[in-house]
Amino acid sequence: MSFFEKLLKLDARFIYLIMLIGIAIPLIKPIGLPLQVVDTTRQAFQEVEKLDPGAKVLMSFDYSPGGAAELDPISAAMLTHFLRKDAKIYAVTSVPEGTMFAEQNLKAYEAAGKAYGTDYVNLGYFAGGESAVAALSEDFRSVFKTDIEGTPVDQIPMMKDVHDMNDMDMVVSVNVGPGGAATAQVWVRQVAVVYTKVPVVLGVTAVMTPNIMPYLQSGQIKGLLGGLRPAAEYEILLDARGNAVAMMDAQSAAHITILGFIILGNIAYFVVKPKNKLKTN
């Protein structure tokens, strides 16, 4: 058996081991590769820049732990920006675990001395996916009677002037995609298309980005951050390098390792293929 034939029958565990080493090295010792900011990230950033101080932002943390590695840095970067713009945050989620991600990310507001109920509020989980998004857009109180601490909505100062989606200055959904929740497309269909004066910005996983890109080009959504790289670019635009920038080196290593395997697999395949043909003849 030749070297390439052996290579084609390589045990998957060797591949996993090389992947592990390839990803672990830059995580332990970051290289700090420079990053170019692309237009789509700049567009989302500029949309937030347009907000006036005290703007009302509905932020939906529509992700579970599976998508958190990619999406939590997007939430963190955007919340840093909202904090600088002195925006008020109305946190909701269509995923049960999303409540905890909202809580964790809103600690940035708490740390900055912002007051709960006046500057930010966590309204928690809403069940019902697309219909619930439509319902809350028409009337917040039809879906949310209390916040996550059980305080009636009417007793929360920042909810006084909020009745429907027209009262918001921006809607952000950081979204993991299908799985019983309100998907990114739901926010387009029920908010972006209906409440055209309210800009919608979406944060999605890299794998979902191709599906959402047409909505950005059509102008239905005003910003799109797809995956870890835009989160890192957003941190650069904010001049607040955080987790996303640190993780980009590891992602570079993972992509290069996978590409290396694809090239190696193809070389082995094309070396072995003619030999197999000869044997068959």
Place this chain on the structure above:
Amino acid sequence: MLKNVLPLLVTFFIGAIMIIEFFFVAPWASDISGLIRSWTPIITAFTIIVGTCNLLMVHWRSVSRKVPGWFKSVLLLVAFAVTVVIGLTAGQKAPAYVFIFENILNATGATMFALTAFYIGSSGFRAFRAMNLHATILLLSGAVLMLGRVPIGEYVSSAMPNIAQWIMDVPNVAGQRGIMIAMGIGFVSQCLRILLGYNRRHLGAAE
């Protein structure tokens, strides 16, 4: 009669109101459709309760009958009970609840998601072959996108991020739009079939 016709009439009535509300200015239809939409979170919350009861019954049965792997069901039942008790008694901000979320749920969820990178590496090595023209185009565009989406791609060529963005903006959007329009047409046709009673699978019919 009640079992077959009534659900169809309810489906048709509610669907018709939603369509009227969307396409015409009819305050009465808006009122009714708004009311129906506000029921959805309540109905969905009940389905979560039903789903949870079903999950507990399935795993309780596994434990009581000692089916192979029954100890995993014990783990699920214990984890469920602990999380629910802490969540209901101490609240979601309690340190114990936050500990469970951050150190068990978050860690295991992220691990499951991260495993895909290893499977992609392995399957890329074994199956991603430039066997014909279509596969080669797919392979090359995939490679450019993978390089263009990470900083190291800029070392290969400074044009790499822009080429990757062009692939996303032009060929990708063209294909996605085609798929979305086709899906939309299919969705309308399927909805009409359900509203008119031609498709009764949601009522338990075979077809």
